[in-house]
Amino acid sequence: MTNHLLSQLAHVEILSPRPAETVAFFEQQLGLEISERSGQSVYMRGWGEFFHHSVKVTEAARPGLGHVGWRAESAEDLVDVAQALAVTGNGLGWIDGDHGHGPAYRFRSPDDHLNEVFWEVERWQAPPELKSTLRDRPQKYTGRGAAARWLNHVNLSASNVRACREFFQQHLGFRYRGCAVLDGTDKELIAFLAVGALDHDIAFTLDPAGAHGRLNHIAFSLDTREDLMRAADILRDYGPGTIEFGPGRHAPGGSFFLYLREPGGNRIEMYTGETLILAPDWQPIHWFASDNPLAYWGGTVPQSMYTYATPPVDMPQSAQVPSVAGPGSHTAE
Amino acid sequence: MTNHLLSQLAHVEILSPRPAETVAFFEQQLGLEISERSGQSVYMRGWGEFFHHSVKVTEAARPGLGHVGWRAESAEDLVDVAQALAVTGNGLGWIDGDHGHGPAYRFRSPDDHLNEVFWEVERWQAPPELKSTLRDRPQKYTGRGAAARWLNHVNLSASNVRACREFFQQHLGFRYRGCAVLDGTDKELIAFLAVGALDHDIAFTLDPAGAHGRLNHIAFSLDTREDLMRAADILRDYGPGTIEFGPGRHAPGGSFFLYLREPGGNRIEMYTGETLILAPDWQPIHWFASDNPLAYWGGTVPQSMYTYATPPVDMPQSAQVPSVAGPGSHTAE
């Protein structure tokens, strides 16, 4: 079978014009741990993560995506993936690796997002004071801030959602979970893809500005909805103005969400409660804008959820933005 | 001390133009139990309630409030309250009682809401199949529907919030918890009052229509936020269109809420997580409309939350409705 080329989303590099503030926010408010500082970058991870890092924060003039890092399913799969990508015209070739992982093959998505695949990883080793009493955990649960546990998925804004989705299906073995479309059309507003049992490891969201290579958000997993509401309380009390939307419940996957902005401007999601999908022959689900898919329980979705991505760009006059007073809103009267 | 004349909110009678549907919704979706049917009324209670009923549903041409029933702190306090009310001009005199309670003294609030106070109550007795294994519970936890546990508070719409609040403070011994005002004014939009340790047993909300005697909502307590989200899931799946607002978190009291509409048109709140207040000398808190007090985590409050009450009335052109895109909304960009 060919659809297990990748085993997981391993890390995302994000760019920040305020790297010190971004790192401080990640450490104190999201509860991430710093693994390493090197050059213009800081490598960080959640308390439940086994690898060297899951987030790399790199100083840049504007916020946005550095690159997305995928781990192959095996050393052989890495070779297979690199060969498959090389013939697509999107392949960029090998790099030596980075702190925490070995040689990586780099490529660009059809919408110009930089990605890489590698196999060799470095396991993070807890210092003695952080060793857990649970033998299968990389470290203690610190409970600091929102206590983000692990990087769950990345969501990339793209001018052509379908092209990106099909590329990841065809050349990287992703499974297609479903999409949301404008009612009466087959225009994909968002498409979800997974390498294994998660609801999705990557999503592509329509970029209404017509820009390329932008970052919609990265999402960290929490164990429970209670953890997510605790995160909202801490962020609201310690960082007024950071919450953009939530806590609430998405329709697709039934997942719980909280969207915020880190000081560098990138959108972060706290995420929990997704439905696992075990069937390899799952049939993709079509949602409609009229389902108000971002807000299962009803209510108005902030317009910024449809328009904002990093780096910010001017929205052209001709941009079509889905209605923000969703027809799925259940407010009678 | 005189501020313990009342011991608790005991019941609320609501009027419904669709009483069979209202009762079926309360029983199946909210999980209430039917205690008795008599004439045009059905008496109901939550699974955690000890008295005969906490809700009386009575058939009527239009939805709205029948009356609010308060239990005195003692037989002597009932006499004291009746005497105090009689001299206010709002006293209506004694009635013999009703199913589930003894003689009651009736009075009208300054905004014309019918209220009564009584002491003698009938304890509900569980049939054998509902007897709990917990000796201090009136019955088993059935888990049916939203499983509303007990009636927590009543919220009455009033054209003069301050007059109502002061009447309940002065003549009934209520403690004043606080209010929300329009920024830069002392115009009370909502005022909270309690007889004991709860955040509030009654609230008065400004009626922008200038009407009198309307019902804003009644609220049932659930044990946990998880119960409240479970309620939202059931209501969304079984009764699309019933959710008006939430789940979310209020600023005052830090309580969690879910607002819905029963088939007769009255607003119901599912409620949990309020802060208890034990100090008899609590200083009332002033909140401001700009705090976005209904939505602590941020976001837009549906306009209906400010305008809808039962029975519905036409909104006059001159009505002033607080901004619904709250200045406390934290959606950057």
Place this chain on the structure above:
Amino acid sequence: MTNHLLSQLAHVEILSPRPAETVAFFEQQLGLEISERSGQSVYMRGWGEFFHHSVKVTEAARPGLGHVGWRAESAEDLVDVAQALAVTGNGLGWIDGDHGHGPAYRFRSPDDHLNEVFWEVERWQAPPELKSTLRDRPQKYTGRGAAARWLNHVNLSASNVRACREFFQQHLGFRYRGCAVLDGTDKELIAFLAVGALDHDIAFTLDPAGAHGRLNHIAFSLDTREDLMRAADILRDYGPGTIEFGPGRHAPGGSFFLYLREPGGNRIEMYTGETLILAPDWQPIHWFASDNPLAYWGGTVPQSMYTYATPPVDMPQSAQVPSVAGPGSHTAE
């Protein structure tokens, strides 16, 4: 009415032979805040508490109870209580007060536990960096450690439970919630008493050693069961050996518990989910040892829960300890 002489449990002074470790444990693992250090004592409070302190840790040769502090319902009630206690023979007279509160009348329980009642209190003022965005909270929710929110109740070991219970009912206006007795006897193993709506503010537990004036435990409230399990995780990971029993659910009140030992040796309970009782004429519930009341869901209660109190004493040969393999254990086979 005379049964509102007291408004709340205000503080407990505990003695510790390792005060620095006790304070560090309270601050880092339970999440308490330090209000003041004075002489051999440190004054601390939970993040949700309004007064100067709820716990006073005082250095001593052995662990145990310093004293219990009650706040009166009013200045007049304080005078009434002092007069009532003076004639019992248990009154000790007035003291000037302490950090955080005004003049207090002191007395001893029939089992020799030192108590005091006062009215005047000092409100704790948050420094700017801890001011909450919620206007009705004394400070931000820090999320540090177990994040104990407020002191809920105190449990005193006593050789004559009934005498203590009746004293608090008759002279201090406590309401009697219920007790657990040995099956077939009226020997009270534990009795619960409340000043208001809480399940209990104080309990007396039979001291099988026949000693006097010992402390069974003090309990801190958390908002949710999830908070309590989070507390268990943190304590297990950071302080192996501190958990004595739980998390689990009691039968009386349906409350959730976690029992632990602080470094000085005193037992601490983390507590949540109690049922509020609003009826002034609540009829006391009798539980039986065979109900396994400490463990509603079943299972074995550690023997130490029946034998340990502070200061520790030698258990006499004649001591009768309730069976620890509770007959309420539901392990079939």
Place this chain on the structure above:
Amino acid sequence: MTNHLLSQLAHVEILSPRPAETVAFFEQQLGLEISERSGQSVYMRGWGEFFHHSVKVTEAARPGLGHVGWRAESAEDLVDVAQALAVTGNGLGWIDGDHGHGPAYRFRSPDDHLNEVFWEVERWQAPPELKSTLRDRPQKYTGRGAAARWLNHVNLSASNVRACREFFQQHLGFRYRGCAVLDGTDKELIAFLAVGALDHDIAFTLDPAGAHGRLNHIAFSLDTREDLMRAADILRDYGPGTIEFGPGRHAPGGSFFLYLREPGGNRIEMYTGETLILAPDWQPIHWFASDNPLAYWGGTVPQSMYTYATPPVDMPQSAQVPSVAGPGSHTAE
């Protein structure tokens, strides 16, 4: 790569001497749905499951395991698996299928547990009144009883844990998560194996009676720990005597558990909160009996957890049962 031969645990057939009571318990108290009745069997599924059934209850003289049903990763993988099994000597050959799935290849574990693998499945179709408002759910969330969502894993008692584990690793592509051993030995008390991202899909537990082919338990997933405690409340109130152990937290995987017995005598686990494992090269963890792995927070594990399996057998005198007063118990004193 060869380690994706199977995609998921699809169903377990359990035998019951009281099939009507077993089915009623599953339907009313666990909240399962009945898919079909045929001959001496009833086919059932959780509300979140997509296939025809996950549990088949078959009348028999004694409780125990009927068989375990695995779904292959693809039609080709089914052929590969059958060929691999045929040469082991444990293969039994093909059957035509059963209600809900197509042709299956059957085999016996080294300890004589009947298993089968198939690819073709029938999707369950909700009747109109159970259609969910969520497009990716097979039906509404009913909230009935414990509301078990999906079959998570099966645990088989075996006299040779290691032989079973190695068979499933070598011939079926299972990943080995870890085991618990007696301190100072390499005797495996329990071993965990997975086909994908779950903590485990199957476990083998040492059978101290030296019997073969017995069932330890089957486990259903709930979404949250709150759901699990709600399950405990309902089972305790409606079915006194059914709870064997829990709610509590395991050390391996950090999962939350509640063990009970269905009326036919088989052990059922309610399960939630497991850690997902995404790395294909996960290194198996060794736990020790002294870790008290069944009870992370501490406390005593009922002896029956080590001795009971179905069908029940007499325990030989020579049986070695791990200490039930676990050395990991944290009860000081």
